[in-house]
Amino acid sequence: MKPPPIDQETVRDMLRTATPDRVLRFIGQRHPADIAPLFKGLEPLEIRQLFDILFSARRAAKALKELPPELLPDILAHIDDEKVGRLIVRADPDDAVRFVDGLPEQRRERVMALLDPERRAEVRELISYPEGAVGRIMTTDFMTLLPSTTAQGAIDKIRERGEMETFFYLYVVDETGKLVGVVPLRNLVIAPPNRTLGEMMIPDPVKANVLMDQEEAARLVSKYELLALPIVDESGHLEGIITVDDVIDIIDKEATEDMYKMVGLAEEDRVFTPVSRSVRMRLPWTFLNLLTATLAASVVGLFEGTLHEIIALVTFMPIVAGVGGNGATQTATVIIRGIALGEFEFSSAWKAVVKQVSVNICIALAAGAVIAVAASLWKGNPYLGLVLASALIFNLGLMAGLAGAVIPLLLKALKFDPALGSGIIVTGVTDAFGFLSFLGLATLFRGYLI
């Protein structure tokens, strides 16, 4: 079924001992998607060797484009400018942009200067679109035909044109280049030879503006189950297409981003990212976390008197904080994923908040009952159980639901990513509020607890 993976250790051995020709014979016939993973975890010298072998067989661009974009910088860093330039010239336009994006700012200019003027202009146009815009990742390798073309004429044109990256729909444009319809390839196949595209096209197809957010465009493709989405400029001229395999990449990237941003990870921080880069990317979030934890700690500091009097309280603090923290993270996860999958409109967000708080209140009542009984039996003081349960209900029931639902929505309203650091923020809030409610109640009723 699935072709067996090429054994990376064998390839490493061969890079060390065999001739480039033998290595190429061993891996050259494999699908680029099977070759790409070989680059992961290689030493710089080995990266250069493997690249050179693929490059000489004109397979380097196809293989490298299969790598997740966040791994590209670490590989391109070991390849010299001239070769990167030739890689960009040989690549499909959208892959060329991906390679250019994988270079540091300064090097980018140097490499661009090595390109022929035509390709340079092409790449410049694509990278002129803002990061995250669908124009930046579209392919400009597509085929347009006039409405007056016949089915047979279209088939002849396809035959002439030869290899194309992707090909599921014929795009029909008017004389000015404005997109007026699409013809699925299937319809072309079964059409009478002299029927015109204008007669058989689907008029006014789903399309996206070059500036549309990539995720939004991906959701259009997924919603309408398209294989490719035409991308147009302000005046409706066809500028490019994105295909369903791009869409899968975008959806994967989006999901990773959501998971990552919640806990304060940068998207480039992967299993085998060099330690120093991972550390640099995680440090700012660790300091934010130190700050939120210090906030929670300072709340505890307020109650040192009560704690000194009733030291047993200390034992229960982690319960109120921990359970509240997970409740808040659960709620934030539901909201963040709901936003990503378009499960609710921003205008009905308040309903989502009400619902999440209700769920948390029910859960807190159940958990509170259990913990009240357990703590009463353990410490032999029913008042302690009551205080603990009340604090849990405040923290898990009210604060966790509220913070978990409101913070991602607030981040979104402020035009941030709704997931951005939300895990760190909501657990900071529930830690602080958990301590406040538990130790506050304990101070109020301390007469009963001693």
Added chain:
Amino acid sequence: MKPPPIDQETVRDMLRTATPDRVLRFIGQRHPADIAPLFKGLEPLEIRQLFDILFSARRAAKALKELPPELLPDILAHIDDEKVGRLIVRADPDDAVRFVDGLPEQRRERVMALLDPERRAEVRELISYPEGAVGRIMTTDFMTLLPSTTAQGAIDKIRERGEMETFFYLYVVDETGKLVGVVPLRNLVIAPPNRTLGEMMIPDPVKANVLMDQEEAARLVSKYELLALPIVDESGHLEGIITVDDVIDIIDKEATEDMYKMVGLAEEDRVFTPVSRSVRMRLPWTFLNLLTATLAASVVGLFEGTLHEIIALVTFMPIVAGVGGNGATQTATVIIRGIALGEFEFSSAWKAVVKQVSVNICIALAAGAVIAVAASLWKGNPYLGLVLASALIFNLGLMAGLAGAVIPLLLKALKFDPALGSGIIVTGVTDAFGFLSFLGLATLFRGYLI
């Protein structure tokens, strides 16, 4: 570009006041993907009305299949058996299975009994595949041809066959039904009319066994950038296909699962899932969380003596626990996402563990230095700063990296989902270990801290 969404409030008003015909005229021409979201958040009576209107126009199956599967049960619950039966008969085979899956066990049998024998056998076969197997979601609506068929013969067959759900490749089978090759539609278009499929097919194409895990099959489609994946039985007979839009659904589902399972959420628990169902699904995890939090609490209980002596220690406990917890969750997230995206082989997992622990040690050294200085200044005792920093380095540096990396890998090795409750487990571990290291060190050096 994107058609404006149908306003749900307008539709609700119309359901209340207008004739079914008028409602149908208002929504009937829209894409099923635009109609489906209207079902969200309706009252039971309204659900029945909207369903009946779509059903009478034979649009109900197409619309309902666009809903995320976890929303289906709540809608089907309001439709009577006979109509659900007719819905299943009219649906494409793979959608039929989705509807059957949306019924509770008991009702399923009742509805199945209403189907015609042929459709019943078809559905029974598909639902006989285990949950999560690709056979369960494949469509059996595909076209096979013999290698001896000519290009023109194939085009004639396509014309005869008419409407098909999805259609990008022709599948070529031998006389016994064994898959021997595929012909991309594009190649068919440009082939000379008398060329045979056997001459132009891609032999031995990428395929999946009916029992292959859905996620694994989805990753095959994404890796090789296919539009459809043929699904075969043990002997290589073509049984069905999955298409790229199924793959997008699987990838979305997989990402949701990963995010959800980490924090103890069931996949069906969405923004607008009824409160009672959300509560039922989250409660078991809340109790697990109570348990892990109690474990951490009992560690604190061991040190009540030290705490009573030096009450200032209490203030710093949340810092050691909180920062360790987030470090562990970060690491677990990187590992879980790395497993999902196939970023590393299980055999090289130890490298990933070493890398993650290294990152955490570096971060812990930096955070430890900051907190040592801050705590020393705040409480005027450098030893306190040293104890705190050491505990942070133990907990965030060693335990967070180790637990965060090892627990998901261990879950996977035990054939669980690597994300399953991992957020709850790793934060429980770092809470407990954080208190142990901090209060343990403080007890050892308490002479310097008083």
